[in-house]
Amino acid sequence: MQKTTLKSYFPILSWAGEYNRDVLFSDLLAALIVTIMLIPQSLAYALLAGLPPQMGLYASMLPLVAYGIFGTSRTLSVGPVAVVSLMTASAIGHIASAGSVSYIEAALLLAFLSGVFLLGMGLLRMGFLANFLSHPVIAGFITASGIIIAFSQLKYILGINAHGENLFALLHSLYASVANTNFYTVAVGLPTLIFLFWVRSGLKPLLVRTGLSDKAAAMLAKTGPVLGIIATSYAAYYFELGSKGVVLVGEVPTGLPSFQMPKLGHDAWRELMLSAVFISIIGFVESVSVGHTLAAKRRQRIVPNQELIGLGAANIAASFSGGYPVTGGFARSVVNFDAGAVTPAAGMFTAVGIAAAAMYFTPYLAYLPKATLAATIIVAVLSLVDFSILKKSWAYARSDFIAVVTTLVVTLIMGVETGVACGVFASLALHLYKTSVPHMAVVGEVPGTEHYRNINRHKVITHNHILSLRIDESLYFANAGFIEDKVYELVDACSDIQHVILMCTAVNEIDLSALEVLESINLRLKDSGIKLHLSEVKGPVMDVLAHTEFIKHLSGQVFLSHHLGIQKILAKQKSADTQKVQDWNI
Known part of the structure; x- marks a missing residue:
């Protein structure tokens, strides 16, 4: 040595x-x-x-x-x-x-x-x-x-x-x-x-x-x-x-x-x-x-x-x-x-x-x-x-x-x-300019696969009550405000949204300023009856989030994969609809 x-x-x-x-x-x-x-x-x-x-x-x-x-x-x-x-x-x-x-x-x-x-x-x-x-x-x-x-x-x-x-x-x-x-x-x-x-x-x-x-x-x-x-x-x-x-x-x-x-x-x-x-x-x-x-x-x-x-x-x-x-x-x-x-x-x-x-x-x-x-x-x-x-x-x-x-x-x-x-x-x-205005894309399922791509570039499957949003940058103080405004803009544009899933494939870090913004987004969406979920969070990022109050108060879930999250939400929605039909028949 x-x-x-x-x-x-x-x-x-x-x-x-x-x-x-x-x-x-x-x-x-x-x-x-x-x-x-x-x-x-x-x-x-x-x-x-x-x-x-x-x-x-x-x-x-x-x-x-x-x-x-x-x-x-x-x-x-x-x-x-x-x-x-x-x-x-x-x-x-x-x-x-x-x-x-x-x-x-x-x-x-x-x-x-x-x-x-x-x-x-x-x-x-x-x-x-x-x-x-x-x-x-x-x-x-x-x-x-x-x-x-x-x-x-x-x-x-x-x-x-x-x-x-x-x-x-x-x-x-x-x-x-x-x-x-x-x-x-x-x-x-x-x-x-x-x-x-x-x-x-x-x-x-x-x-x-x-x-x-x-x-x-x-x-x-x-x-x-x-x-x-x-x-x-x-x-x-x-x-x-x-x-x-x-x-x-x-x-x-x-x-x-x-x-x-x-x-x-x-x-x-x-x-x-x-x-x-x-x-x-x-x-x-x-x-x-x-x-x-x-x-x-x-x-x-x-x-x-x-x-x-x-x-x-x-x-x-x-x-x-x-x-x-x-x-x-x-x-x-x-x-x-x-x-x-x-x-x-x-x-x-x-x-x-x-x-x-x-x-x-x-x-x-x-x-x-x-x-x-x-x-x-x-x-x-x-x-x-x-x-x-x-x-x-x-x-x-x-x-x-x-x-x-x-x-x-x-x-x-x-x-x-x-x-x-x-x-x-x-x-x-x-560098600050590029990362402060990160690319964000609404994504949908590519038919026949478990992959999710930009709805403006591909023919994909989407669901009116689910907003799947991919963030192509780490979250830090310089772009936290931009991301928050973008989420609210997309949510306000559609009154049917019940779930927002942030796809974190490209997120390598979340600093304290960005964490506070996520807490704010979670609270505001919760007050509006909308659940916030995260998907594909990287291990080191998850290790940090696990020691915060954010995960405890998250209105939704953290999914291992985005496809798995979509399927769980759809399955739960189907189960809830079935229960409503049964209750009506009774």
Whole structure:
């Protein structure tokens, strides 16, 4: 029992014992490919977060090792991602100027707070909280964030100064500065942008035509950003573009990060706390979504609560090793999966590859134009923009459409943090709305069966003196009043009703407010000469009701099945009618 518990908290123990040479080879190959992809991404996302480029590399080392020990996904690749990088910049942008010591300290603290929050949720088994953010809301938020990120990087493509936390502020700032466009920078950024867009769709077919296998061509096509970095860095060095106004990355410290405790006494820790919560929730939802998708393809599973612990450990590791908030990235994880990664060791080997790059590759980054990194970001985030969710939600449910549009518009107009808050509110409001106006159906017997269905959808048998009402939702304070009004409305519409049976097939819970409403319904119907019955009450609900006065004062009965209840009422009615005939004959 102790061994099982230990494995549940340290998933590495579940796969490390089965590790062999074949698995090692697969993981090493996947790590090599992901490392090549992750180097430009790490640098670019650090730029997006307003941090020195080396912090992107630092955030791709120790966090991968920590997740490999505590995470349950075999193929999830943890590190900096676009949306979390944007949220990091938004959270600490008003605290200090980008790149300053105070700004870096705030980023480290933000990673630590995110890690502690995630770890705490995992230990308390609170992974269910992420369910309060619906998929449509998340899709709307990510789409809006992708648009904001893409426009925020245009300043690097144009070589101008612009700023803003929302789309309109960015557009206004870009418009005001567009006259100062540096055409040398455009000459670097625009061709790189076009090349990277072409790489996504055109490089793979080209490689296949040269004789490479489909899989090999797909893997090599992922190295497109690296080619862009090499080409533009060489161009910047050869043509001395730095002296012509092209902004370069500049000198990047060589070596591994120093390990130090984040500054817990930072003046802005209270302001960062709420941002850490938002970043944690968004990161967790994105990570678990990717993890579930990839695990299902191999008939594996992930444990959401343990994923919280794994991501929490990764963020704490980032805070101690010079990084910033991280989570599971969709693009990297898919590449890791397609490259044949078998275990989280692939992520650990990737961390070693990133560490090697930090030790030996960084001197070559001095001539890297920031326009190249901006182009990398734009191409990456535009794949996140998905307007099809608007059409899908409109066709499926208007309430989901309203939630998507609200989140998307608020994020674009007011920024990412307000957008996240709006998304959480929209998700909760959507849930409350749907459950506060539950579907209720008058049902009748399907001829020749013991099944009961909606009288408006099926040809069924009904009885004038019996109202069979199915409630398709748990009963709680938000919908109790609606249910009460609906019962009275249906009873008042028919003067022949002598019995009301509430079919409770879908009722999983009845809270105290709903119980009081049931007592009120029972009393009012009893005064009108109508009996109230319940049918198909679930065991846990019945256990609670059994300890209340409601069951003792119920005017009718609780039936095991709805059909049985109808038959008993009809039999009793027939017996009563027969007795009346006998009395009349006498």
